[in-house]
Amino acid sequence: MxxxxxxxxxxxxxxxxxxxxxxDKGCRFTFVVTNNLGAExxxxxxxxxxxxxxxxxxxxxxxxxxxxxxGKTKVTRFDxxxxxxxxxxxxxxxxxxxxxxxxxDATACLxxxxxxxxxxxxxxx
Numbered sequence: 001m002x003x004x005x006x007x008x009x010x011x012x013x014x015x016x017x018x019x020x021x022x023x024d025k026g027c028r029f030t031f032v033v034t035n036n037l038g039a040e041x042x043x044x045x046x047x048x049x050x051x052x053x054x055x056x057x058x059x060x061x062x063x064x065x066x067x068x069x070x071g072k073t074k075v076t077r078f079d080x081x082x083x084x085x086x087x088x089x090x091x092x093x094x095x096x097x098x099x100x101x102x103x104x105d106a107t108a109c110l111x112x113x114x115x116x117x118x119x120x121x122x123x124x125x
Contacts, residue, residue: 011037013044013068013109015093016116017123018075020085027085029078035068037101037108044068044109045098050083051090059083062097090122 012034019030035041045064052058063078099109110125117123 009036010112011108012112012114013037013041014114014116015046017091017119017121020088020119020121022085023079025079026081027079027083027088029063029080029091031063031065031076031078032073033065033068033076034073035070037104037112038070039101039103040070041068041099041101041104041109043098043100045096046109047094047097049092049094050080050088051092052087053089055089058088060094064098088121092123093125 014034014036016032017029018032021028021030043064043066045062047060047062049057050059059080061080065074065076068074093110093113093115096109096113099106113125115124
C-alpha cells in the first residue's frame with residue numbers, strides 16, 4: 001500500500017526581520033534570509049519603507065542582501081543612520097529593486113517572498 005505523498009513546498013525567499021537594536025549610527029536591523037527558490041541569487045535588493053509610531057512614512061531606503069546561495073540561510077545587518085528603533089512601528093517591502101540569478105525570473109524575489117518577524121515590529125509586503 002502506497003503511503004500518502006505530500007507536495008514539495010513551493011519555492012520561496014524567506015525574509016525574517018529578526019531584530020531592531022539601537023546602534024551608534026541609529027538603528028541596526030538584523031535580517032535572516034533563506035533562499036529556497038531552487039537557484040542561487042547573485043544579487044537581491046529590496047526597497048523598504050519605515051513607518052513611525054503614528055503610521056506615517058518616515059523613510060524609504062534600499063537594502064542590498066548581495067548574493068544568496070540556493071538552500072542557504074544568511075544573516076545580514078543594516079545600520080540605518082538617524083533612525084530611532086523605538087519609533088519604527090512597521091517595515092514594508094515596497095519592491096524588489098534587484099533580483100538576479102541564473103534561471104531566476106526578475107520578479108521571483110517579490111512573487112515568492114515570504115516575510116516573518118521576531119522583532120515586535122510589523123513586517124510584510
